[in-house]
Amino acid sequence: MAKILEIENVSKFFGGLEALKDVCFDVQENELLSIIGPNGSGKTTLFNLITGVYRVSGGSIIFKGQPVHNEKSNRIAERGIARTFQNIKLFHTLSVMNNVLIASYCKGRPQSWAQIFGVQSGIERDRKLKEKSRELIKFVGLKGKEDDVVSNLAYGEQKKTEIARALALNPELLLLDEPVGGLNPAERQEITHLIRTILKEGVTVLLIEHDMRVVMNISERIIALNFGQIIAEGKPEEIRRNGAVIEAYFGPEMD
Amino acid sequence: MQEKTLRSRMIIALVAILLLLLPAFCGYYVLHIIIFSGINLITVLGLGLLIGFSGQVSLGHAAFYGIGAYASALLTVKLGLSFWIALPLAGIIAGIAGVLLAIPSLKVAALYLVMTTIGFSMIVWLMMLQWSGLTNGPNGIIGIPFPAIGGWVLDSPAKYYYLILVFALAALWLMSRIVRSAVGLRLMAIFDQEEAAQAVGINTTYFRVLAFVISSIFAGVGGSLYAHYVTFIHPENFNIWVSISFLVMAVFGGQRSIPGLTASVLILTFATEYFRVFGEYRMIGYGLFLAVGMIYFPRGIGTIKLASPKSLLARLLRSKTG
Amino acid sequence: MDNLIQTIVVGLSVGGIYGLVALGFTIVYRSLYVINFAQGHVFMVGSFMGYIGFSLTSRYPVSIFFIVLVAAAMIAVITAFLVYKKIHRADHLTFAIASIGVGMIMENMVRMVSPDAKKYPDVFGEKVFTIGNIYISKQYMWILGITLALITLLQLFFYKTKFGKAMRAVSENRDMASLLGINVTHTVYATFVISSVVGAVAGILIGPIYFFSFDMGFMTGLKAFSAAILGGIMSVPGTLIGGFILGVAENLGGVYVSSDYKDAIAFALLIFMLMVKPTGLFGKRQ
Numbered sequence: 126m127a128k129i130l131e132i133e134n135v136s137k138f139f140g141g142l143e144a145l146k147d148v149c150f151d152v153q154e155n156e157l158l159s160i161i162g163p164n165g166s167g168k169t170t171l172f173n174l175i176t177g178v179y180r181v182s183g184g185s186i187i188f189k190g191q192p193v194h195n196e197k198s199n200r201i202a203e204r205g206i207a208r209t210f211q212n213i214k215l216f217h218t219l220s221v222m223n224n225v226l227i228a229s230y231c232k233g234r235p236q237s238w239a240q241i242f243g244v245q246s247g248i249e250r251d252r253k254l255k256e257k258s259r260e261l262i263k264f265v266g267l268k269g270k271e272d273d274v275v276s277n278l279a280y281g282e283q284k285k286t287e288i289a290r291a292l293a294l295n296p297e298l299l300l301l302d303e304p305v306g307g308l309n310p311a312e313r314q315e316i317t318h319l320i321r322t323i324l325k326e327g328v329t330v331l332l333i334e335h336d337m338r339v340v341m342n343i344s345e346r347i348i349a350l351n352f353g354q355i356i357a358e359g360k361p362e363e364i365r366r367n368g369a370v371i372e373a374y375f376g377p378e379m380d
Numbered sequence: 381m382q383e384k385t386l387r388s389r390m391i392i393a394l395v396a397i398l399l400l401l402l403p404a405f406c407g408y409y410v411l412h413i414i415i416f417s418g419i420n421l422i423t424v425l426g427l428g429l430l431i432g433f434s435g436q437v438s439l440g441h442a443a444f445y446g447i448g449a450y451a452s453a454l455l456t457v458k459l460g461l462s463f464w465i466a467l468p469l470a471g472i473i474a475g476i477a478g479v480l481l482a483i484p485s486l487k488v489a490a491l492y493l494v495m496t497t498i499g500f501s502m503i504v505w506l507m508m509l510q511w512s513g514l515t516n517g518p519n520g521i522i523g524i525p526f527p528a529i530g531g532w533v534l535d536s537p538a539k540y541y542y543l544i545l546v547f548a549l550a551a552l553w554l555m556s557r558i559v560r561s562a563v564g565l566r567l568m569a570i571f572d573q574e575e576a577a578q579a580v581g582i583n584t585t586y587f588r589v590l591a592f593v594i595s596s597i598f599a600g601v602g603g604s605l606y607a608h609y610v611t612f613i614h615p616e617n618f619n620i621w622v623s624i625s626f627l628v629m630a631v632f633g634g635q636r637s638i639p640g641l642t643a644s645v646l647i648l649t650f651a652t653e654y655f656r657v658f659g660e661y662r663m664i665g666y667g668l669f670l671a672v673g674m675i676y677f678p679r680g681i682g683t684i685k686l687a688s689p690k691s692l693l694a695r696l697l698r699s700k701t702g
Numbered sequence: 703m704d705n706l707i708q709t710i711v712v713g714l715s716v717g718g719i720y721g722l723v724a725l726g727f728t729i730v731y732r733s734l735y736v737i738n739f740a741q742g743h744v745f746m747v748g749s750f751m752g753y754i755g756f757s758l759t760s761r762y763p764v765s766i767f768f769i770v771l772v773a774a775a776m777i778a779v780i781t782a783f784l785v786y787k788k789i790h791r792a793d794h795l796t797f798a799i800a801s802i803g804v805g806m807i808m809e810n811m812v813r814m815v816s817p818d819a820k821k822y823p824d825v826f827g828e829k830v831f832t833i834g835n836i837y838i839s840k841q842y843m844w845i846l847g848i849t850l851a852l853i854t855l856l857q858l859f860f861y862k863t864k865f866g867k868a869m870r871a872v873s874e875n876r877d878m879a880s881l882l883g884i885n886v887t888h889t890v891y892a893t894f895v896i897s898s899v900v901g902a903v904a905g906i907l908i909g910p911i912y913f914f915s916f917d918m919g920f921m922t923g924l925k926a927f928s929a930a931i932l933g934g935i936m937s938v939p940g941t942l943i944g945g946f947i948l949g950v951a952e953n954l955g956g957v958y959v960s961s962d963y964k965d966a967i968a969f970a971l972l973i974f975m976l977m978v979k980p981t982g983l984f985g986k987r988q
Contacts, residue, residue, distance in 0.1 A: 177581060202581035214576035216569045218473030227562075227569050235562035241554070251562070294580060437795055487977045489792045491737070495927060496976050500926065506969075510962040586894035592729055620920065631799060663810040669816045670803025671785045 129154045129298055129329050131176070135184035135194070136171055137353075142172045145353040147184070149302070152331060153296070154245060157324055157344035159332045159340045162350035163373055168333045169211055170351075172300050175331075176208050177201045188298065190252075202231055209287040211303045211333070215275045221286050225258040229295035265289045265319060288319065298329045305336050312337040317343055326370040341365065349373065389624055399545060403538035411537040417649040418544035419606050422551040424629045424645050425521075425638070426598025429555065432635040434591035435562055435571035437484060441499030441599050441626045444483075446508060446618030448474040448600025453521045454514070456608075463527035466602045473660040474600020475593045477504075482592035486585060506636060508615040520614025524607050540609055545583050549600060556638055558594065567591055568636075623650065628670060706833040707951050717788040717909065717949020721928035721942035722904035724933070726847040730940040731930075733873040733893040734790050735927065736797040740781070740805035741901055742923015746916065748902025749813050753914045754822040757986055763825055767906060768977035774902035778894040804879035805919065813916040817950070822909030832901075844909050853942055856896075860938075868895065916951050921965070934982025943984060 130152035137145040145167045153157050158327070162169050173179045175186055179200035186194035191199050216224050233254045239247025241300055262271055263330075265285040270278065275286055284304060291299060305313045324330060334340050340347065340361070347364045349357040351373040357364055364370055403411055424622050455461045461469075481500050489497050508515050519525035526535045526542060534540045558564050561586050569577040572586050578584055607613050607616070633641030655662035686694075726741040727889035751773050760858040781804055789797055831838045860866040872889045880886045925948065933944020948968060956964035975982065 178575065178579075197583075198575075198578035199581045199583050202579055208579055210576065210579075214573045214579075216572040216576065218572055219568060223565055227565050227577075229584070230562055230579035231564065236563040241557040241561045241563070243557070281429070291579060392909075484973050484977045489980060492931075492976045492980055494798060495931070496973050498924060499928070499972040499976075502969045503966050506963060507968045551924070628799065631795065660810040661815045663813075664807050666808030667810065669801040670806065672798045673804075674800035674803070675785065675788045 127154045128152065128304060129189060130331070131185075133173075133185045133186040133187065135171075135174060135186060136182045137167070137174060137179060138182045144352055145174070148350075148353070148355055150348055150355065150358065152329060153306070153328050155327055156345050157320070157330045157332060159334060159341055159368075160350060161334065161337075161347060162356075165352075166373075167351055168354075169302060169355040171198075172302055172331075172333065175201075175300065176206060183264060195263040199231075202294055205228045205297040206300065207291035207294040207298070208300035209284070209291050209302055209304060211306065213280075213283050214289055215283060215286055217276040218274065220260060221267060221278070221289075222255070222258060222272055224275055224286055225253060225289045225293045228290045229254045229258050231293075232295045235368065237299050247338070257288075261289045261292050262286075264292070265321075266315060281308050281315075284308065284312075284316065288316075292323070296328060298331065299323065300331045300333075302333045304332070305334065305339055313339060313364075313370060338363055362366040393507075396584050403497040403541050408537060411541055411651055413653045415544050415609060416539060416653070417646050418548040419602050420626070420649050421548050421642060421645045422605065423464070423599045423632070424626055425551050425555045426534070426595035426602075426639060427626055428628045428633060428638070428641045429558065429567075429598075430591050431630050432637075433571065434567040434588060436588065436591065436628075437494050437609065438481075438595070438618075439623050439627055440481065440497030440499075440504075441595070442618045442620070442622035443501035443504035443605040444474045444477055444596040444599035445622065445626070446504060446613075447477050448603025449618070450508065450515055450521070450603075451600070452604035453524045453607045453613055455524050457521055457523060463525065463608055470604040471600040472558035475597040475696055477600075478596025479589060485592065486588060494673070498623075498626070501620065505615055505619060508618065515615070518537060518615060518634065520612060520617075521611045522609075524611045524613065526611070529609055532572070538645075544605060544609075547601070549631060551601075551689040552642070555598075559636070559638070563590065574586060577667045578670065583686040589674040618657070632673065704741045708836050708958050710857070710950050711836060711838055711842065713950035714946055716908075716953065717843045717929075717946035717982070718845040718942075719904045719908045719911075719927045719945070720922070720948050721933075721945025722852065722907070722944050723851055723901050723922055724930040725853070725938065726901040727927055727930045728840075728935050729897045729900070729937050729974030730893055736790060736794055737801070738786075738894075738897065739788035739798055739801040740808065740923070741897060741922070742926060743775065743805040743808040743919035744778070744898045744913075745901040745905045745922055745926075746919035747808050747812060747905070747912050748898075749905030749909050750816065750916070751902070752825075752909055753820055753822055753837075754904035756825055760823065763914060764863075770906060771899050771902055774898045775895045777896050778898035779891060782891050786972065787887065787890060787892060793955040797894060801849075803944045809916055809919055814911060816914075816916055817947065819842065819913050819915035821913050822875070825906070825910050841907075841910050845911075848907060849942065853938060856900075865892065879981070925965075925968040928968045928975075931972055931975050931980065931982055932975075934985030937982065940982055944982065947983075954963060 132148055132150050135148045136143070145162060148171065160371060162168055174181055174194065177193070177196050177200070180196045184194070185192050188204060188206060191204070193204060193206070216227065219227075235251070236250045237252060240251050241247070245247045258270060262268060262373060265288055267282060267285055267289065270282065275283060276362065278286065280328065286300070288304065289361070304320070306318050308316065313336065320330060320332070332340070346362055347359065347361055348355055349364060349367070349370045356369040357365075357367045374378040402414070406414070417648070421609040422439065423445050427438060430436050430438055450468045451473040453464070455466040456463060463631075471661075481497065484496055509518055511517070526533050528534065534543055541634055566577070566587055567584050569580075569582060570587055574584060574673050630641065630647050632648065633644035652666070654663075655665060658665070717927055723741060723745045726744065727738065728742070730736065730738045749772060751770045755770055756763065759766070762821070772939055775883045785800055791799055796842060830840065831843075867878070869889050869892060871882070872886055876886060926945070929945040929948040930941045931944070932948055933942065934940030948971065951971065952964055952967050955967045979985070
């Protein structure tokens with residue numbers, strides 16, 4: 126299987142603080158790789174580096190054979206990497222539809238000026254993109270809520286909207302940052318099911334999550350971070366028994 | 381449902397007839413103010429896009445307005461071009477100036493953007509004042525020609541009114557289309573959550589600059605229409621006070637409300653003109669209006685729900701262009 | 703060479719004025735994170751009151767000086783009570799527009815009474831010192847002296863007095879400060895009083911050098927703001943140094959480059975600094 130993402134000796138410093146140090150791993154096409162670790166271990170920093178929010182202090186990030194580290198975020202999105210955010214970053218004054226629609230413009234080439242001047246091709250394109258967005262909204266289970274302003278939605282619905290928005294980019298690699306954080310068990314089930322379906326579509330998923338049941342349930346591989354370094358890597362059963370991981374979460378006493 | 385459509389159609393027809401016949405029953409002075417309202421509306425629509433949709437506050441719009449006015453004036457007076465060529469050129473030149481101001485504004489935090497735009501407009505104003513070779517300095521430019529359609533010269537308020545009506549309606553239409561389009565949506569996305577906007581592939585730099593350019597083109601066109609109406613312009617027509625009044629009109633219109641903006645421009649233009657007789661008291665009144673207005677209407681009048689014919693009209697305007 | 707030094711001397715004294723007005727911006731911004739667009743107009747009002755006071759009598763200059771300051775303080779309290787108190791927590795734009803309104807009111811009220819530019823009565827006397835070929839008028843010395851004295855007083859106030867420390871606490875974390883029992887409203891009043899007094903002092907000092915006119919508030923305010931940004935709006939000494947730099951740069955530019963565009967120097971510097979280092983030459987990171 127091909128490697129879709131290669132993290133090579135990536136480091137990130139913030140002033141004197143070492144957030145990530147010499148992190149190396151690969152992501153295989155269409156796998157679900159989870160990144161776990163205590164708070165502050167560098168997980169979201171890693172996502173931010175991959176999506177261009179931060180520049181790397183050292184090392185490189187290769188996506189489909191091309192370096193993407195230090196690229197601008199919008200270019201990386203165009204290349205095929207989409208993400209959700211740990212603390213939801215929806216366009217809060219806009220509707221669900223518009224949140225997803227705007228993302229669809231990335232690959233969808235909306236012909237804005239044709240649309241503005243009422244030229245048929247522009248209006249057609251807009252209609253098609255709205256269709257596609259509607260399907261995505263239905264896919265995540267929010268059918269009927271297209272016109273609701275996202276700030277009025279329940280927390281779980283907002284999370285789903287973010288996923289729909291990320292999918293509107295037609296990504297090959299999807300980064301999910303704590304997608305079930307703060308959700309009740311029923312909602313967790315729904316999201317987990319959603320992720321499985323996304324995988325079936327051929328998308329590669331990189332997951333940050335604290336909920337161990339979800340992680341153990343759907344991951345094919347897990348990487349554990351602590352203090353900015355990888356402390357373990359392997360299949361869920363291996364990680365579950367790994368002493369370093371247990372120590373990172375629970376301290377030196379054995380469970 | 382059908383009855384509602386019939387009713388709104390009738391109201392729209394009534395309004396259209398009203399607008400077309402306005403010069404017949406309005407005095408010279410009122411017509412004069414309405415023309416200024418239209419000119420201001422075109423300019424402030426652009427500013428409204430910049431402030432309300434892309435979140436960039438400009439206290440320097442008189443610069444673009446003035447650049448449009450001077451460009452149009454010079455092109456017609458010194459180069460003998462026709463108004464119909466000078467106007468679009470003036471818009472384009474103002475648009476280029478918009479790019480120039482957009483560049484520093486990209487690097488500057490929101491609060492400081494206000495000061496940057498002030499600085500920019502002061503520099504432009506100084507150039508108008510000092511670059512005598514080009515602009516005639518403090519003496520300004522006289523003899524700016526009225527527009528003409530074939531043999532018909534628009535040399536009276538009644539005639540100019542129709543020109544302004546066409547342009548103002550066109551500006552309203554265009555701006556409504558823009559804010560509802562992919563451009564408008566992406567601007568709002570950037571304003572709401574810039575980081576997420578980038579994450580979904582929006583080139584925020586491009587769109588911020590685009591917002592500046594669109595707003596400066598609108599202002600430039602407004603400036604050109606102004607110049608050919610008053611036929612004499614000089615640097616004092618484009619000072620900081622003018623920028624402030626544009627900003628006030630935009631802010632009082634409420635964020636993202638085109639009908640609110642229209643109402644705001646009409647009210648404030650009329651107020652400014654009618655109170656001109658009171659000299660300094662007018663200015664004091666304006667100052668009070670600003671200070672007190674900000675205490676009680678920080679989000680602008682567009683957010684007030686009025687149960688009046690005006691708001692009904694506004695709602696109709698919105699549905700018509702939706 | 704003498705010309706150069708003379709230009710610099712003049713620049714420093716004007717710069718001192720800019721610095722003082724700029725201090726008003728700094729004090730308000732540091733405490734409340736808003737820009738008070740009326741600061742320049744307060745400077746003008748102070749100058750106006752000084753003009754009236756010194757025209758009435760040439761005796762008791764010191765008393766008149768302090769009376770003007772007290773008047774400026776009272777005006778600050780009134781405007782703060784009527785306007786600023788209610789909106790200092792609103793967003794920057796709201797405050798900016800409201801303070802523009804206040805500035806307009808001030809400018810036009812003064813304009814009604816005094817529409818023409820006025821020559822200031824001689825407050826400091828005519829004495830001019832000369833070092834070589836360079837003229838240093840007594841007024842320049844006064845400006846320098848009072849500026850330095852003021853800034854020393856302010857530093858002492860903010861770092862050594864209880865109230866000054868309370869004000870700094872409010873600017874760091876308003877909610878926490880009020881939880882600790884600090885009366886935030888008093889701090890807001892004090893902020894505007896201090897910035898007004900400082901502006902008024904500058905207004906009195908500049909009268910004898912140039913003149914007084916009702917419309918000098920806006921330009922001076924804008925240039926003073928440039929000075930604050932140049933030196934660092936969060937830093938009191940930085941702001942003052944910014945003022946000196948601006949004054950000198952402006953005068954040098956006016957003499958050696960172009961007198962027509964002298965005013966543009968302040969604005970170009972402003973834009974440049976905001977782009978490159980908005981915290982200013984001496985600013986701490988916010």
